[in-house]
Amino acid sequence: MKILNKIALGLVFAVGFASCESLDVEPTGFYSDDNFYKTVEDAEASLLYAYDALTLVSYAPINFYLNELASDNCNVKSDEGSDAQEFVNWEVTSQNELLTQYYRCAYIAVNRANAVIENVEGRGFEESEERRLLGEAYFLRAYNHFNVVRAFGIAPLQTSLIDKMDETTSSLPENMQEVYAFLIDDLTKAVNYLEVNRVTGRADKVAAQALLADVYLFAASAKESGVPKYDALTESVDNLYAKAAEYAGYVLNDQSEYAHDSNLQNIYDVDKADGPEHIFILSMDRSGTAEGDYSKLSKYFIPWIAGGTIYLKNTDDSFSPTHDGWSVFQTTNKLISSYEANDKRRTDLFVSEIYDEENNLSGSVSDGTIPYEFTRKYIDTEFSGDKTSTRPYLIRYSEVQLIYAEATANASGLEQYNQxxxxxxxxxxxxLSGLSAEEFRSLVVEERQREFAYEGDRLWDLRRKNIVQEKVTEAAGLSPEQVAFYPIPQREIDLNPNIN
Incomplete structure (x- = not known):
């Protein structure tokens, strides 16, 4: 009998290599096959527990360390911990604790999705409810495995629920073909099972189509660019691009729930998480009682400025309050210089001056009060202490537009790029006259940097295009595999002899 630990929503625990939740915790109650998953409400609670893993403080914020610090977008403050410094300096080892936390929590999230998959199918629920529950669970399993693949390359595929210690020694997949076949299969099921059903913090059919397009794009460009291990993919580059375009096209043309938001400011309004751009966004709110339910993400990006509350000037000349921050992620000149002078993503979404409550200028980058220009993407004017509703933007409609543009590299894709x-x-x-498909795709990747700066995606783009060393001088001298993949944490290798 599978014994499931009652934590938070009272469901499944992960053990061994996939655990940062201790087996030593005294459970407050038990659920088993005999007394749980009896109702749709039980299964729904299990699914929400799987979503909750995405907000773990050792998972969601750490993605920015992996993706932004190791890119050309930002540096880290000088007194941040050595693990963070390793990302900036491209000296990450298998002992890096941030990397270890990310790896473990990704597999916790996978395991919680597996709990839903194994316990819902065939349980006798109404067919529409079963398909919805399974579809979301397959999406989550693929989403978290995709995070692992982009970070670590070939790592274990956790295909079933782990609830015993002797189940924690999964072997590595044979090659990238096996990895991507698994991702594509899970997401194809999700697409087929789900309907268009917008709920903030949840995935639906459109989210599954968008993620599948992203998976195909990553595979296509990585194989085309000669990224290590991607030569094992059996599908041709052209076919992979075509599949990316196909699924991105479904999002752009076959639904009306999500759309391009013509107002740039709306996208980053924390109170508009249900705006047309947001296909998949985490459910985090300042009213939460524990970190993860609420967000401290803004603190990472905003500089530390003595005095606490600061005010930012808005495009309509009004002023908005925000707390100061921790100065962790510091904008590089390379990122700032990538924008044209009149680019609204530069003029409207980066801050170079701050004001006091009387609307008087109180500091700027030019006078040294502000150490760097910081992003406005994570500002909550209704903050409560450190508690905010700022949240990661996981899948935006604009990303699907640029996936389509890159994958097609034709006039239809150009239309999306131009929008x-x-x-x-x-x-x-x-x-596109005078431009090859490769040249246009490079322009799209450059546009992605400007559009998705500080949204946790930059390193993935550099890796799949095999241009890390071209863009990040600190990565010079490393081997192709060292720039393509982070090392699997040593602690996990020690726990699982099948990882080598």
Whole structure:
């Protein structure tokens, strides 16, 4: 009998290599196959527990250490811990604690999704409810495995619920073909099972289509660019791009719930998480009682400025309050210089001046009061101490537009590319004459940096295009595999002899 530990929503625990939840905790109650999953409400609670793993403080914030610090987007404050410094300096080892936490929590999230998959199918629920529950669980299992693949390359595929210690020694997949076949299969099931059903913090059919398009795009560009291990993919590069375009096209053309938001400010309004752009966004709110339910994400990006509350000038000349921060993620000149002078993503979404409550200028980058220009993407004017509703933007409609543009590299893709640039207030590209598909795709990747700066995606782009060392000088001298994949944490290797 499978014994499930009652934690938070009272469900499944992960053990061994996939655990940062202790087996030594005295459970407050038990659920088993005999007394749980009897109702749709039970299964729904289990599914919410799987979603809750995405907000773990050792998971969601750490993605920014992996993805932004190791890229050309930002540096880290000088007195941040040595583990963070390793990402900036490209000296990450298998002993890095941040990396270990990320790895473990990704597998906790996978395991919670597996609990839903194994216990819902065939339970006798109404078919529509079963398909919805399973579809979301398959999406989550694929989403978290995709995080692992992009971070570590070939790592264990956790295909079933782990609830015994002797089940924690999964072997590595044979190659990337096995890995991507698994991801594609899970997401195809999710697409087939789910309907379009917008709920903030939850995934639906459109989210599954968007993620599947992203998986195909990553595979296509990684294989095309000669990223290590991707030569094992049996599908041709052209076919992989075509599949990315196909699933991105479903999002762009076959639904009306999500859309391009012409107002740039709306996208980053914490009280508009249900805006048309947000296909998949975490459910975190300042009213939460524990970190993870509420967010401290804004603290990482905002500089520390003595005095606490500061005020930012808005595009309409009004002023908005925010707390000061921890100065962790510090904007590079490379990122700032990638924008044209009149790009709204530069003029409207980066802060170089701060004001007091009387609307008087109190500091700026030019006078040294502010150590760096910081992003406005994570600002909550209704903050309560350190508690905010700022949250990671996991899948945006604009990302699907640029996936489609990159995958098609044709006039139809150019239209999507230009819509992004038009919103930013910069010049559009008239046509593709004189540009090869490869050259246009490079332009799209450059646009992605400007559009998704500080949204936790930059390193993945550099890796799949095999341009880490071209863009990040600190990565010079490393081997192709060292720039393509982080090392699997040593602690996990020690726990699982099948990882080598």
């Amino acid at each position: 992004i640039r038009n919103r930013a207030g910069v010049s559009e590209l008239d046509d």
